[in-house]
Amino acid sequence: MESILNFISSNQQIIYIVILMIFVGIEVIGHVPSVLHTPLMSGANAIHGVVIIGAIIVMGKAETDNYLALGLGFLAVILGTLNVVGGFVVTDRMLEMFKKKKAS
Amino acid sequence: MELNLLTICYLIASVTFILGLKMLSNPVSARRGNLVAAFGMTVAIFATIFLYEDNGEKLHNYVWIFAGLIIGTIAGTLAAKKVKMTAMPEMVSLFNGMGGACAALISAAEFYHIYELHKDSPATAFAELATVGHYITIVAGAIIGTISYTGSIIAWGKLNGRIKDYSFNGQHIVNMFVLVLVIVAAVWAYQSTLGNILIPFMLIGFFALIYGVLFVMPIGGADMPVVISLLNSFTGVAAACGGFLYDNKAMLTGGILVGAAGTLLTILMCKAMNRSLTNVLIGSFGGGNKTTAVEGAAGPQGNYKEISLADAAMVMAYANRVMIVPGYGLAVAQAQHTCHELEKILEEKGVEVQYAIHPVAGRMPGHMNVLLAEADVSYDKLLEMETANDVFKTTDVVLILGANDVVNPAAKNDAQSPIYGMPILEVEQAKTVIVNKRSMKPGYAGIENDLFFQPKTSMLFGDAKKVLQDLCTEIKAV
Structure with a gap:
């Protein structure tokens, strides 16, 4: 019990961020029309690709002769980049069509 | 100075993520929203590479990092450009799986890092090396990321017809059981000494992999978009675990934002189809088998x-x-x-x-x-x-x-x-x-x-x- 309380008080900043972000996340997409569900899902998919930052940190901290850590990090960087780049490009392709429609 | 700059870059990234999502939910601004978020992401990535310091030490292994980034960028762009419009949801699912795997690998690497630091004293219990909170973030990232990875791969396979719907009686009980096994393995690993920790840690990953498969397997192919959206929010949470681990605000905000928005989006999608989420997950008519049998027996009127x-x-x-x-x-x-x-x-x-x-x-x-x-x-x-x-x-x-x-x-x-x-x-x-x-x-x-x-x-x-x-x-x- 005490360890939980300690955990909360020593991480209170993060906990505040988490709670506020939950509300922001819900609030921000609250009124999305159903037409945009798929692109929005895809865009959100690209945003959670921010996990790539963790992969870069793992990679950059690894000792140069620790091949297991390097291998794990390297794979993580590739996968993370795929997620980010692929995600944004696919979303852009979907939305490109919406834009064209609007203009005509 | 540089660390302050890094903080500002992460702040910019977090704000662009929120703005991007907001703009994405309106048809007029959607495309710009996507670009805004992409811009923020680029800032965050390059700031991390060049400005991040760990105990006053810069990151190294630049060659590896850039090699990974370049391979990922080329492969990702090609895949995203080539995919047919009808196959978009599959592609999203696949990318989501990659993100999940990335989060899981980070947790594995972090776990290995702790192991490596203390491997000279194999009798030390892992519990003495990491606090419960720290351990939970590592393990949660690993578990959620892994489930999201296998789940997304199955969803991808179902959408392009490679994998058929498959369910058996009592599957939900089996699923629950596997999930319990995951948690048991996680607790076991925490209690283990460093000498014998590898086996329970492997088991966590193994059971999580299986759970991901079992979780998506019985859900009807037609409900896959909802499942992908749900797995999408899972990956968001896994990314946030990484943010917790490194006390990285950009990862934390991005991850939680997607976790929350993804969950709501999942519910909205269900509503648009007039289904409840439980209904989708248990697969009552998405699976279709039972209803077809009953109604099919009536024959065409x-x-x-x-x-x-x-x-x-x-x-x-x-x-x-x-x-x-x-x-x-x-x-x-x-x-x-x-x-x-x-x-x-x-x-x-x-x-x-x-x-x-x-x-x-x-x-x-x-x-x-x-x-x-x-x-x-x-x-x-x-x-x-x-x-x-x-x-x-x-x-x-x-x-x-x-x-x-x-x-x-x-x-x-x-x-x-x-x-x-x-x-x-x-x-x-x-x-x-x-x-x-x-x-x-x-x-x-x-x-x-x-x-x-x-x-x-x-x-x-x-x-x-x-x-x-x-x-x-x-x-x-x-």
């Missing part, structure tokens, strides 16, 4: 009448207003371009042509809009359901292209029907209804459609693209 191409062409050419109702059949046949051509030919004859778009026509929300947009169909010809329902009364001919459940009157009339209560396109208000289908087989809900047996309805069997091409030729000749 009554007689339907067929219409010849020439007659159909005639009716449409002399109509004042034709409403096209596209559905999954149109998507499968890739007939959107031919459909647009038919629209142009009819308009030359002075017929007013519009499209009635049901929010869940096709297999994902917005599917039809994207398809028809690809074929350059003008935006203002696409009517949303409510508007279309008002216009049907003054419509002469409704041409249904491979849609079924979204026009099934049972959703209004038959309280026993599994789709009862789902909002539908009320096509029966129009003077004539022409239904193009490949056969009399039911749609994905697996139920009969009374509409097909009504006197004003006539059937035009065949592949949507072929039929549309023939219709174009016939109408030109009228």
